Each structure stands twice: as structure tokens, then as C-alpha cells.
Amino acid sequence: MNRNDDDAALRSRLSPEAYRVTRENGTEPPFENPYWNVFERGIYLDVISGELLFSSEDKFDAGCGWPSFTKPVRGSGIVTRTDGSHGMVRTEVRSASSDAHLGHVFDDGPEPGGTRYCINSAALRFVPEEECTAYFAAGCFWGTEAYFRLVPGVLETAVGYMGGFAVDPTYEKVCAGSTGHAETVRVIFDPERVSYRDLLEHFFRMHDPTTVNRQGNDVGTQYRSAVFYVSERQRLAVDGLIREMTDSGRYSGPIVTEISAAGAFTVAEEYHQRYLERNPGGYCHVNLDLARRPLG
Secondary structure (H helix, E strand, O other): OOOOOOHHHHHHHOOHHHHHHHHOOOOOOOOOOOOOOOOOOEEEEEOOOOOEEEEHHHEEOOOOOOOEEOOOOOHHHEEEEEEOHHHOOEEEEEEOOOOOEEEEEEOOOOOOOOOEEEEOHHHEEEEEHHHHEEEEEEOOHHHHHHHHHOOOOEEEEEEEEEOOOOOOOOHHHHHOOOOOOEEEEEEEEOOOOOOHHHHHHHHHHHOOOOOOOEEOOEEOHHHOEEEEEOOHHHHHHHHHHHHHHHHHOOOOOOOOOEEEEOOOOEEOOHHHOOHHHHOOOOOOOOOHHHHHOOOO
């Protein structure tokens, strides 16, 4: 939804407290809200728009009774403005996508940033890591990332390295084949907008899972097909889909996709992130138009 949503529809969809906080600039009681003391790994979405706002990686215990973060996931996801209510001058934080009141930001946070985003739980929807995170390896991570960024419901991506045995892999070491890692894309998604099963369907559609250590012009173990699962539910989902595709004869050869538990994910060098957005003419082994077509 955007900021022009019908008010009656919002009232019917939100809880009374969420409506009061987000639309009437309310403040929930400290220590009596759902997320003030939740430190489980996951993401925090705008309760109205579903856009990604904060991450558990940036959450800390400020002792104030409200969820506190050192920073938003993306600066563009929030807007700030001066708030002179209640005889104080504060900096209000609002969602850029829905114009929801979120809370306030203060300069008493931990270093190095020194900021504390004090946010109302009622303005957020928390999604645990195992319900919103997927790891896929499908050849060169430039094209794989570009594809998944086009899938509706995908909130954020990062390219990196997973599935190896060496510590602190770099692009040069991975390309040399000395670390055992695969070029991998971490996909953060909203399970209310796209299911893990659908992401798997996209994964198998956008590359060839029957070729060993090769996709397109790229050859090497770092270009292998792999799914790294973060939960037993994900493992069962990929196992089941591979059985279905095998039984249906969808591919002429056997599916060689590696299925392994997710281990350490090392984020790749900055110049690799969103590479094809920065370099539109760069090499890509993926037909990106497929991401815009319905599954099935």
C-alpha cells in the first residue's frame, strides 16, 4: 500500500494499536509491546506497506522498553522530520513507502554511528530469518542476483560465497578453485508476497541444474548449482520439488543441484553487489525476462 490508501481499509486491516501508532502518531507503552526484548534473527517490515525497514543485525538493548536499532537497512526507506510535540524538540522517523509514523531517532546510540532508532513495535512486522532468507548458487552471481531482484516479494539481495572450507574467501581465491566456495546469492523475501517454493521454481527456471560445475560460459566448482537451506522446512521443499521434476521428466538429464545446510556466508566485494545495475552491459548468463513472467 502507499500513503494514499483508503483509511477505512487500513482500519480494517491493522490492529487498533497499529492504526493509532502509524496514523495518529501514537506511542505504545514501554516494556509492554511485542518486540522490545526480541533478539531473534530476522527482519522488521513496515506493517502497512511490507517494505524492509530494519534488521536484527542492527538491533540492540537500549534499556528504553522499545525496539532500538543503530540504523535502518536502507536510508531511503525512512524519512525524518522535526517533531515539536509534547513540549520537546525531537526527530521523528516515518516510513518512506507508507508515511507511517515509526518512532524517533536520537544521538545516544552505540558507536560508531551513535544513533538510536527508537521504534514502536506496532509499526513493524517481524519475520524470523528461517522464513525470509534463501541462499542460491546458479552460476555467476551477477546474473543470479539480477534475476532475483526482479521477482516480486524479494526485498533485498547480496552476493557472496558459501559452501567452502577456507576462511575469509575472496573473489580471486574462489575463482582459483582453492576454497571450495560457490558464488551464492542471499535472497531476503517477504513470505506473505512470495513463497519459498516459488523462489525455488524461479531458481530452477533461470539456470540449468543438470550441468556439473558450469553455467553459460563459466566453468568451475564455484559455478555449481546449489541450494543452501536454513531450515528443515526448506530442505524438504527443495527435495520434494526435485523429486517432482525428476518424475515429470522435465529435464533430459539428472538434476545435479547440491543441497546442503547453509554455513557461513561471506559477502563479496562491494564492486560485485548489484553488478549489472551498475554495469548494464556486463556479462549475464541469465535470461532476465523470465523473472517477469508468471510461474507455471
